Amino acid sequence: MADPMKIRAQMKGDVCEIRVLMSHPMETGQRKDADGKTVPAHFIQNLTVALNGKTVVSGQTAGSVSRNPVFGFKVKGAKAGDKVAVSWVDNKGDKRTDETTVA
Template identity: 60%
Template structure:
C-alpha cells in the first residue's frame, strides 16, 4: 500500500478548490539502473475525484507526470464538511483512496 495522499479542499465563495499531492515514484520506463537494465514503468494512470459520492473529475496520467504528482482543480457546489474522496490506480494495479472534508 502506498503512502497516503495529502488532500486539501477549501471553500472559496461557491467554489471548492482541491489540491491533491499523491505519493508515487512515477517511473517512466525509460531510465536505466546502474547495471544498465531498464527500470520498468510504474506510474499512476487513473485518478478520480468524488464530492459526496458524485464524480467531479477524472484524470488520466502518463509517465510524464512528475514524481509525487500534484493536481489542482475546483468545482462548484461544495459546502463545508462535505466529503471529497480521491482514488488513484497505477499501471501495476495498486490503488489508494483517501478522503477529506471541505474546510
C-alpha cells in the first residue's frame, strides 16, 4: 500500500491554502533501469480535493509530474475546522485518501 500523504491546510485571510505532499514513484514509462529494461509506467492519474465531503478540486495528472510530487491549491469558502480530504488514483488502480483539518 502507498505511504500516507502529508497535507497542510491553512486559512490566509478568506482563502484556504492547501499544500499536499505525495509519496509516489511517478514513473513515466520511458525510463530504463541499470539493465536497460524499460521501467513500467506508474503514475497518479486522478486527483481530488474535497472540503467537508464536497469535491472542490478534480484533476488529471500524468507521467510528466516529478516523483514525490507537491501540489498547492487555494480554496475559497472554507473555514477553520473544516475537513480537507485529498485522494489520488494511479494507473495501476492503487489509491490513497488522507485527511486533515483546516487550521
